[in-house]
Structures are given as structure tokens and as C-alpha cells.
Amino acid sequence: xxxxxxxxxxxxxxxxxxxxxxxxWGSRAARQCSAPAFxxxxxxxxxxxxxxxxxxxxxxVSEPRHxxxxxxxxxxxxxxxxxxxxxxxxxxxxxxxxxxxxxxCTIRLxxxxxxxxxxxxxxxxxxxxMKPPVFIPRPETExxxxxxxxxxxxxxxxxxxxxxxxxxxxxxxxISLSLLTxxxxxxxxxxxxxxxxxxxxxxxxxxxxxxxxxQTYHIDVMKDAETVLSVCSHVSxxxxxxxxxxxxxxxxxxxxxxxxxxHSALDGGKDGLEVIRQILTLAPKILSNHGRVYLEVDPRxxxxxxxxxxxxxxxxxxVETQHDISGRPRFCILQTDKSRDHKLDLD
Amino acid sequence: MCIVKAGKKxxxxxxxxxxxxxxxxxxxxxxxxxxxTNKTSNCVxxxxxxTGITVKCHQTRSxxxxxxxxxxxxxxKVDIACKGEKSDILVKKKExxxxxxxxxxxxxxxxxxKRRFKEELAAESKLGNNTIQND
Numbered sequence: 001x002x003x004x005x006x007x008x009x010x011x012x013x014x015x016x017x018x019x020x021x022x023x024x025w026g027s028r029a030a031r032q033c034s035a036p037a038f039x040x041x042x043x044x045x046x047x048x049x050x051x052x053x054x055x056x057x058x059x060x061v062s063e064p065r066h067x068x069x070x071x072x073x074x075x076x077x078x079x080x081x082x083x084x085x086x087x088x089x090x091x092x093x094x095x096x097x098x099x100x101x102x103x104x105c106t107i108r109l110x111x112x113x114x115x116x117x118x119x120x121x122x123x124x125x126x127x128x129x130m131k132p133p134v135f136i137p138r139p140e141t142e143x144x145x146x147x148x149x150x151x152x153x154x155x156x157x158x159x160x161x162x163x164x165x166x167x168x169x170x171x172x173x174x175i176s177l178s179l180l181t182x183x184x185x186x187x188x189x190x191x192x193x194x195x196x197x198x199x200x201x202x203x204x205x206x207x208x209x210x211x212x213x214x215q216t217y218h219i220d221v222m223k224d225a226e227t228v229l230s231v232c233s234h235v236s237x238x239x240x241x242x243x244x245x246x247x248x249x250x251x252x253x254x255x256x257x258x259x260x261x262x263h264s265a266l267d268g269g270k271d272g273l274e275v276i277r278q279i280l281t282l283a284p285k286i287l288s289n290h291g292r293v294y295l296e297v298d299p300r301x302x303x304x305x306x307x308x309x310x311x312x313x314x315x316x317x318x319v320e321t322q323h324d325i326s327g328r329p330r331f332c333i334l335q336t337d338k339s340r341d342h343k344l345d346l347d
Numbered sequence: 348m349c350i351v352k353a354g355k356k357x358x359x360x361x362x363x364x365x366x367x368x369x370x371x372x373x374x375x376x377x378x379x380x381x382x383x384t385n386k387t388s389n390c391v392x393x394x395x396x397x398t399g400i401t402v403k404c405h406q407t408r409s410x411x412x413x414x415x416x417x418x419x420x421x422x423x424k425v426d427i428a429c430k431g432e433k434s435d436i437l438v439k440k441k442e443x444x445x446x447x448x449x450x451x452x453x454x455x456x457x458x459x460x461k462r463r464f465k466e467e468l469a470a471e472s473k474l475g476n477n478t479i480q481n482d
Contacts, residue, residue, distance in 0.1 A: 066388045070408070082405045114387050122408040139389060140381050142411035245382055256385050266382050296381065325371075325410075326380055 038102055045072055046089040048098065049081075052105045059109060062254060067114050071104045074118050111255040123174040126181055126208060130172060134200045135265035137174035140324045141241050144296045144331055145178050147322060148239055151292060152183055155236065164189065165237035166286060168221050168279055171265060173201030173214075175239055180210045187213045189232050193220035194262055222278055234288040241296040242275040244268040272298050276305065280334070284315040287336045292319070299328040309334060360435055361422040369421070370394045371414070393417040400424050 036055055043051070049072045056064030069081045075097055078084045093101065107117050115121040115130040122128075123137045124145060130136060152163060162185040167176045170190035180188055192198050198218045205211040219227050245266045250258070257266070268274050276295060283293050293316070297305065302321040309318055317337050324330035372392040378384050389410035393402045402424060404417035427434045 063387055070387060079408050080405050083407075113385055115385075122412070124409055124411050135382075136385060138381060138385070139410035142409065146411070241382075243382070249379075249383065253383060254385070257383075261385075298381065299379070324380065325414075328380060330381065 036102075036106075039098065042092045043098065044090050044092055045076060045097075048072060048093060048101050049089065052101070055105070056108065061109060061111060062256065063114075067108050068105070070114050070118065071101065071108065075101055075104070079122065112260055113256045116260060124178045124182075126174075126178055128172050128174060128177070128204045129200065129207065131196070131200055132260045133262040133265075134194070134197050135171040135261055137172060138241075140330055141175065141296055142178075143322075143324055144239065144241065144294060145175055145182075147331055147333070148175075148179060148237060148294050149182055152179075152186065152237065162186065163236035164232075164234075165239060166232050166235040167191065168238065168240040169193075169197075169242050169265065169275070170201045170216065171197050171241075173204045173216075175241065176201070176214055177204055177208055177210055179239075180213050181208065188215070189235065190214060190216045191219045191221065191228065192216075193218070193222070194264065196262070197265075221282070222275065225278070225282060228282060229285055232286050234291075235286055236288060236291050237294065238279070238283055238287055238291070239294045240279055242268065242279060244272045244276060244296070244298045244301065246270065246272045246298070268298075271304070273301065273304065273308075276301070277308065280305070280309055280313055280316060283334070284313065284336050284338075289336055289338045291336050293332075293334040295332045295334075296330060297332055299330060302329045302332055305332050361426050362429070364395070364418060364422055364425065368396050369418075370396060371417075389413055391417045393421055395421055395425055398425055398428050400428060 049068050052071070053064050053068040056067055061067060072089075073079060073081050073084065075093075076084060076088060081089070104117055108114065112132070113136060115136045116132045119130055120127055121130050121136065124142050128137070148165070152165075155163060163183075164187045165176070165179060167188065167190045170176055170192045173190060176188040176190045180186055190198075190201055192201065195218050198216050201214075201216050202211070205214045205216070215231075217227075217231055219231070221228055243264065243266050245253075245268055247267055247270055250263065250267060253266075268276065276297065279295070280293065287293070295305075306318040306321075309316055315336055315338050316334055319333040319335050321329045322331040322333065370393070372394075387408070389408065390403065390405035391410070391413040393404070393414075394400070395402075400421065402417050402421045404413045404420060406416055407413055423436050427436055431437075
């Protein structure tokens, strides 16, 4: 389709992806990306899409077609290709659009996740700013929010006082901000041990006009349990997508995750339960009576968590396990039950 | 056979879809999923078994939103398939088409009236000394 005449000039010196990459991953990724030549004559959006799809395929970049499609759509002001006007793809790109396409796709060549390349992504009905190394929300977590919403809607339907929910490990703020958007009466507290995450959550809250209903704190739940307890008490809901991967599984993650996302948002220790155990230990002290905990976990975790809580956490009982759309056990729901606090029993 | 159940409506009185009659397909892969994966493909393909209708939705970058929208679209399509011309969706569509036609006719009428008025004014001013002023 393209003859050699189109490749008359190549991108100028310096890979554009260098200024986009952060921290320890920067230099290694920069060496790996090589920019294909900029087209000399005009091309249509569709031609650019197809061309870069082929380049991604050749270079072994995952999801070559989707990567190319999302970048083109974003360039043309749409979230997805399907959202474009019919025929839009057959129009020629302006020189500025072509340059931007080349710039964004070159960055994708370094295996940077599409969400970081576009600096934004959607989570349920909100669009959030994305920035490495802050953890990118996964589709499964949208279902976690649905579970929490289902229960909170029932509560508010009973005319109870407005609720507060606490999120541990907020990342970009996806869970809290999505809940706040769906429930006008809700207020939320969000914590993260990463300052990058806290900053990004605050930015997203501002962008969505939710900053007055969300308090964010830079706290490490593993190290500063006392601080956690001092800033939250009597919350109705504790929700978390805590790091739950097994340490030994990290090495086999795809480059998009391994090179660009914060490992401390992923690593749950030897059995993946380190942070989860800490959260569940604190839960009865943070939640009001009959308050609930909603966790996203590894599919191997639910029975382990149920056993562990039964043996180790007074005043917290395991309610149920819910599955994700792939049919994997993914969500654990627990509830405080202060009447079961055996410490109050007389011997 | 098309069984239409009454239920929670959108703006129309659409049938409630039974999840057991729907088969959903989306690319999430056979890997562990969750934090271990970062896949961006979240196109939803939904099939309604009794009617065989298939809906594809990739309007947004949120899987959850695409799933909800696919179901909304499916409800409309199933309604049309079951009720035909009587489906509220088609009825409303026809009404809005007729309204637009009516609007256009009225607009043309008004333009015609204005044109004639101007012509009459022009004719009168030629005949005599008229002091009618235009606003």
C-alpha cells in the first residue's frame, strides 16, 4: 500500500517517549522503542490505523488492533472508533493529527499501556486522568462498585442518615469517585500509601467536581494503623482493591504492567494476603455496626479469607463470595457484627 | 415465540430481558484477570437466544457501561421484533417524523406569507406616496 517514496524523512532525533517515561523504567523502555518514519504525503485516519496496527503486530506489542484504534479515536475526539461519524476514518489527517498519531503510537511501542499513552481512561460513567505509575483501574473493579452500590442504595432507601465510605488503596480514585458520582448523598475517605496516587485522586476529584465530598490522606495502612483509626470511624462501608498478587507471580506479568505500574499496588506478599489481612484486622474498629467490607481479591483467596477471619478477627463475619463476569470468585463481602465480639463474653 | 414481560421501563414500555436468555461474549482472555492483566478490549457481544438477535456494543471504554448499553439496545430490538409496527419505539419514531414534516410545512407557509407581504409592499410604494415604514 505504501511505496518507499512515503518514507522520505524520519522523526527527528530523540525518541519522543523519553520525556513521557518516569522513574526506573525510563531509560530501558526508551532504548526499546524505534520510531518508524513519518509519512511524506497525506494519509487517511484509516490508513494510519492500519499502518500502526501492522507495526504493533510486527514489534510484538500486545492488542495491536485495539491500541491503534483507541489512539486514532482519541485523536479524532471520540472514545472509541464506533463513536465516530460514518466516513470520518476515510478523511485525511491534518499534519498536526498525523504528528500526534505518530507521537502517541511511538510511545505505545515502548509497551506503555494505552491508558497512560492517552493520559485518561473510563471507569463506569466517569473519565479519569491516568498517570504512571498509578495503578490503572481494571474492568472487574467496576463490578465491585456495582456490588457496593446495590447495598448502599438499599440503605439510603430506608431513610438512614447519609453514609460515608472508606477506600483503602485508592490509586486514581476510580472506586470512590465512581461511588460519589452515583450516590449524591455519599461522602468518602480515600487513602493510599503512594503520594502519586493521592495526588492523582485529588486531581480527578477536582476534575469531576467532587472534591468537597472526598477526603484523601497519604497513609500506609500497613505502617500507620493508628493514623487510619484516627481519621475514620463509624464508616458504613470499607471498600478496597488492595494489592493481591502473589509476590512470585509478579515476574511473569506482561511488560505493560511490570514496567509501568507501581509494584506496591500489585504485590500482596507471599500469599497475596498481607494487605488484606491488615485491612480486615482494622475493619471492626473502623466500621459502624453492621457496616460492610467489600474486597476485590485473587480467585484463590475467598475460602482462605473466610477461614482466617473466623479464627482471627473478632466482630467480623464472612457474608459471601461474588464472582466476576469471567466466572472467577473475585469479591469478598464481610460484615461487622459487634454482638459476636467474644471478648465481651464472660468465661 | 416471543414472550414479553412488563417490567421496569426506560422511557418506553420495553420488555424486561431475562439474563438466562442472554449469552454474553467479551474478550477478557483465559489468563488470571484482575490485577494480573491489563486488557483494553471491552467490546460486548450480546445474543438473545429466543429471537436470535445479536447486539454488539463498543461505544465506550468502560466494559460495564458497554454491557448496560448492549442490554438497552437489545431491549429495543426485541421489542421491535415482537411487536412490529406497534412497538413504542417505531410509533414514536413515526410521530417524530410526522412532526418534523408538519414543522417544515408550517415554516414554508410562513415564508410564503412573508414573501407575498413584501411583494405587496413593494407594489404599493410604486403606486403612490406611501409613508409605511419598515421595522
